Structures are given as C-alpha cells and as structure tokens.
Amino acid sequence: MSHANDNDNININRRRILINTTTAMGAVGVIGVCTPLVRSCAPSEKAKAASSPITQDISTLEAGKMMVVEWQSKPIYIIRRTDDMLKKLAVSNPRLRDANSNESNQPDYAKNAHRSRDPNLLVMVGVCTHLGCAPGFRPEANSSGLGTDWAGGFLCPCHGSRYDLAGRVFDGSPAPLNMEIPKYTLIGNILTIGEDV
Numbered sequence: 001m002s003h004a005n006d007n008d009n010i011n012i013n014r015r016r017i018l019i020n021t022t023t024a025m026g027a028v029g030v031i032g033v034c035t036p037l038v039r040s041c042a043p044s045e046k047a048k049a050a051s052s053p054i055t056q057d058i059s060t061l062e063a064g065k066m067m068v069v070e071w072q073s074k075p076i077y078i079i080r081r082t083d084d085m086l087k088k089l090a091v092s093n094p095r096l097r098d099a100n101s102n103e104s105n106q107p108d109y110a111k112n113a114h115r116s117r118d119p120n121l122l123v124m125v126g127v128c129t130h131l132g133c134a135p136g137f138r139p140e141a142n143s144s145g146l147g148t149d150w151a152g153g154f155l156c157p158c159h160g161s162r163y164d165l166a167g168r169v170f171d172g173s174p175a176p177l178n179m180e181i182p183k184y185t186l187i188g189n190i191l192t193i194g195e196d197v
C-alpha cells in the first residue's frame with residue numbers, strides 16, 4: 001500500500017517537472033520569436049524620413065498657379081486660388097457627388113466649402129480616388145473638350161474623373177470620393193505638410 005503511494009508521488013513529481021520544463025521552453029521559444037520580430041518591425045531610417053513632415057516656402061507661388069511637392073511618395077498639389085476661382089466653387093455644388101466632403105478624407109479644418117485653412121490656398125494629395133492616377137490641373141473655364149460649363153478644376157487622364165478647384169469629384173466620374181487633404185500648417189508663406197498645430 002505504502003509502495004503504491006510512493007509510486008504515485010514519483011509520477012506526480014515527474015509530471016510537475018515535465019510541465020515546468022515545457023512551460024519554461026515555451027517562454028524561451030516566445031522570446032526567441034519575438035526578438036527578431038521587434039527588430040524587423042522597427043521602422044527603418046528611410047521609412048521614418050519618408051513619413052516625416054516636409055516644409056515648403058510658397059512665397060514664389062503666383063495667384064492661379066499650382067506647385068507640386070512630394071510627400072510620402074505622393075504628389076502634393078499646392079494651388080494659390082484667386083478670388084474668382086473661389087467664386088466658381090459654389091457654382092459647381094449641384095453637380096458634385098459630395099459637396100460637403102462628408103465621405104472624403106480631410107482634417108476638420110478643411111471640411112468646409114473651400115476645403116482648406118486659408119480659402120485662397122489649396123493643399124491636396126494629387127491622387128485620383130479611383131485608381132490612383134495623378135489628375136491634371138485644368139484651371140481654365142470652358143477648357144477645350146471639357147464642356148462650356150467647365151469652371152476649372154482637375155481632370156484625371158486615366159478614366160476621365162473630374163474634380164472642381166477644391167478637389168471635389170463631379171457626379172458621373174468613376175472616382176468615388178473627393179481627393180484627400182493632408183494635415184498641414186501654414187505660417188506666413190511657410191507650409192508644413194504632414195503635421196498640424
């Protein structure tokens with residue numbers, strides 16, 4: 001009887017040792033797997049630089065013109081809109097898919113009729129929301145081939161999506177959304193893209 005108890009105790013102790021050893025090995029295994037993962041998940045210097053904010057002096061940008069800079073490998077369109085261009089925004093409203101930018105991606109300070117902090121300055125990701133082409137800037141009213149009611153805007157060369165001078169997409173275009181507005185800060189003529197304060 002006491003012999004059987006001794007055997008039982010030995011078996012229980014062996015099981016405990018096995019469980020402890022397995023748990024310890026499992027822990028070592030997890031550390032072994034996690035360490036390289038942590039290393040590979042850390043952003044490279046190149047990736048960090050690509051996502052960092054950029055600063056651009058826009059003092060040379062003339063009224064009615066556009067300049068393009070690159071940020072996060074995307075073209076950023078910067079347009080100094082004239083007062084006349086701003087007046088045309090309201091004219092386009094009835095023909096736009098989302099005139100109030102309820103569906104599109106923009107910071108709160110750009111969710112307004114002109115989609116910008118300063119009404120005269122548009123800062124926008126120049127990427128068509130259909131399949132990612134770069135729409136061309138077509139500011140001229142009645143631009144040839146765009147109809148007599150064209151008040152200026154952007155035309156995508158890939159499948160013909162049309163946007164107004166605030167990057168809002170016209171009904172009937174294949175693009176589903178207005179173009180994206182990135183976060184930005186404007187102090188005088190110094191524009192910082194990718195950061196807002």
Ligand code: FES
Nearest residue numbers: 128130131156159
């Ligand atoms: S990518 Fe612009 S319309 Fe298709």
